[in-house]
Amino acid sequence: MIARRAALLALAAGLTLPLTAPATAHGTGEAIEIVEPWARASLAGRNSAAYMTIVNHTAARDELVAASTPVAKVVELHTHLMEGGVMRMRPVRAIEVNAGEPAVLRPGGLHVMLIDLTRDLKPGETIPLTLSFRNSGERTVEVPVVPAGARDATGHGHGRAHGPGHRH
Ligand SMILES: [Cu+2]
Numbered sequence: 145m146i147a148r149r150a151a152l153l154a155l156a157a158g159l160t161l162p163l164t165a166p167a168t169a170h171g172t173g174e175a176i177e178i179v180e181p182w183a184r185a186s187l188a189g190r191n192s193a194a195y196m197t198i199v200n201h202t203a204a205r206d207e208l209v210a211a212s213t214p215v216a217k218v219v220e221l222h223t224h225l226m227e228g229g230v231m232r233m234r235p236v237r238a239i240e241v242n243a244g245e246p247a248v249l250r251p252g253g254l255h256v257m258l259i260d261l262t263r264d265l266k267p268g269e270t271i272p273l274t275l276s277f278r279n280s281g282e283r284t285v286e287v288p289v290v291p292a293g294a295r296d297a298t299g300h301g302h303g304r305a306h307g308p309g310h311r312h
Contacts (some may be wrong), residue, residue: 158177175202175243176280181287182297183258185267192216192265193271194287195297198239198247202280207238208247210276215265216258223254233257238278251295267291267299 194213200206211219215287222233231252239254241247249255256273258265265271270286277283290299 158265162194176200176206176275176277176283178275178285179246179298181285182285182290182294183271183273183290184207184294185265185292186258186261187265188261188263190261192250192258192261194258195249195251196256196285197249198241198275198286200241200243200246203243204279205240205242206277206279207240208275209238211256211273213258213271214277215263215271216261218259220257220259221254222257224252241277245293265289277308280286289308 155296177199179197179199181194183194183195184192186192194211197254200210208221211221213219220235221237221239224231226232235257236254238246239249248256254276267289269289271289272284273287274282274284288297294300
């Protein structure tokens with residue numbers, strides 16, 4: 145069985161076609177993996193936010209230090225803090241992404257703030273987002289836009305629709 149498994153792995157390693165893998169797949173060979181990015185639909189001149197899970201496949205500490213996109217004039221890294229019983233957004237210097245500790249960006253928590261949109265963000269499209277990591281350098285991902293009221297990447301408050309562009 146072990147020999148057969150090794151042979152299959154060797155065969156798999158020889159494949160050159162990209163595989164359409166589920167969001168939880170491993171072995172992409174990427175040091176930093178961006179899982180299920182999504183952003184909320186919004187209008188030109190307003191703000192939006194992008195969310196994702198960032199997985200560090202290296203043994204070294206790393207951190208997201210900046211982000212940019214052509215669809216927003218300013219992009220900041222934010223978190224939510226409770227202040228006097230009110231949740232407020234605050235900029236953070238960086239978002240740590242350490243081995244074995246994926247950074248989860250989600251509504252009500254850490255997020256990439258897209259400030260002063262240069263155009264409308266419409267559900268169903270994708271927007272490019274460039275993420276700068278202290279150690280791993282820059283990565284540009286295509287982020288699917290979901291309806292404004294969405295709570296997760298599926299565009300719904302619950303359940304699992306199959307959405308496009310989870311891993312580009
Ligand atoms: Cu914010």
